[in-house]
Amino acid sequence: MKRITKAIIPAAGLGTRMLPISAAVCKEMLPIVDLPAIYHLALEAAASGITDILIITNRGKEAMENFFDLSPEYEKALAAKGRQADIDTLKRISSLANIYFLRQKEPSGLAHAVGNARGFVGDEPFLVLYGDDVIFSNVPVCRQMISVYEKYGRTVVGVKPVSHDELKKYSSLKVEPIEGESSVTYCTDMIEKPREGEEFSNLSILGRVLLTPDIFDVIDSLSPGAGGEYQLTDAIAEIARREGIFALEFEGERYDLGSKIGLLKANIVRGLSHPETKDELRAFLREISKDIK
Ligand code: UTP
Numbered sequence: 578m579k580r581i582t583k584a585i586i587p588a589a590g591l592g593t594r595m596l597p598i599s600a601a602v603c604k605e606m607l608p609i610v611d612l613p614a615i616y617h618l619a620l621e622a623a624a625s626g627i628t629d630i631l632i633i634t635n636r637g638k639e640a641m642e643n644f645f646d647l648s649p650e651y652e653k654a655l656a657a658k659g660r661q662a663d664i665d666t667l668k669r670i671s672s673l674a675n676i677y678f679l680r681q682k683e684p685s686g687l688a689h690a691v692g693n694a695r696g697f698v699g700d701e702p703f704l705v706l707y708g709d710d711v712i713f714s715n716v717p718v719c720r721q722m723i724s725v726y727e728k729y730g731r732t733v734v735g736v737k738p739v740s741h742d743e744l745k746k747y748s749s750l751k752v753e754p755i756e757g758e759s760s761v762t763y764c765t766d767m768i769e770k771p772r773e774g775e776e777f778s779n780l781s782i783l784g785r786v787l788l789t790p791d792i793f794d795v796i797d798s799l800s801p802g803a804g805g806e807y808q809l810t811d812a813i814a815e816i817a818r819r820e821g822i823f824a825l826e827f828e829g830e831r832y833d834l835g836s837k838i839g840l841l842k843a844n845i846v847r848g849l850s851h852p853e854t855k856d857e858l859r860a861f862l863r864e865i866s867k868d869i870k
Pocket of ligand 1: 589593
């Protein structure tokens with residue numbers, strides 16, 4: 578079985594839910610305390626054994642390239658002040674993995690973004706980390722997904738149960754249990770943004786999929802789906818109907834950094850464990866919660 582070493586992070590969307598800030602600052606660079614969302618995704622991939630990451634980007638998102646680059650001017654200034662720990666942090670970021678960038682010429686949907694990566698992927702299975710979805714977990718979610726692939730050798734999608742209202746925004750999967758498995762199910766169909774009555778179950782794909790290269794031919798034959806965009810769910814649905822795939826209910830807390838509330842929640846959670854902020858933030862939250870009705 579081929580080892581999985583490549584990942585794609587589609588980050589070329591317009592981010593309209595984060596307007597007005599996203600018109601000037603790409604949402605993937607918005608901070609969770611002092612590190613941008615895109616860092617957490619690259620870290621998760623690298624911690625799972627991924628050596629090569631392709632970030633699909635767009636005009637106006639150059640800040641991501643700068644972030645993963647070396648920072649000689651900062652290193653010089655920090656060295657003069659004896660701040661070696663900060664220099665080490667910057668160096669660690671730039672050496673996380675081999676990080677490549679490719680522009681999606683127009684934001685026509687997640688499947689279109691992934692379709693651009695065919696040359697990068699070649700004939701290997703690969704991971705996709707949706708650029709909005711940061712997941713904090715004990716075992717990196719990509720690692721959890723790879724374990725399922727190593728067992729079954731087929732496409733794996735990362736899922737969570739969601740509320741009835743959320744299902745309409747995400748996807749709904751048709752699954753059946755597998756004997757002896759508690760968090761992995763067998764999936765034979767799915768639908769993107771189901772309308773009332775079209776749902777299969779309350780399980781939705783949330784932010785991580787592990788795909789095989791046959792997805793590219795399916796993507797090439799797709800028609801625009803929900804919202805007039807080329808939907809990755811539609812392509813994965815085709816593979817699920819054809820051969821069956823596996824759904825992993827992963828361990829971890831997922832934050833939608835493409836939404837205002839997701840960004841706020843992630844900052845509070847991380848702020849409560851960050852050594853420089855935790856004590857003051859805890860005291861501040863206690864104080865203001867007295868006045869919250
Ligand atoms: P979303 O639909 O959440 O992102 O796509 P969006 O389109 O930027 O968000 P809104 O709805 O306008 O606020 C999930 C992920 O897929 C990427 C996005 O950047 C995001 O990380 N994406 C989406 C692309 O790379 N290209 C696309 O054409 C669409």
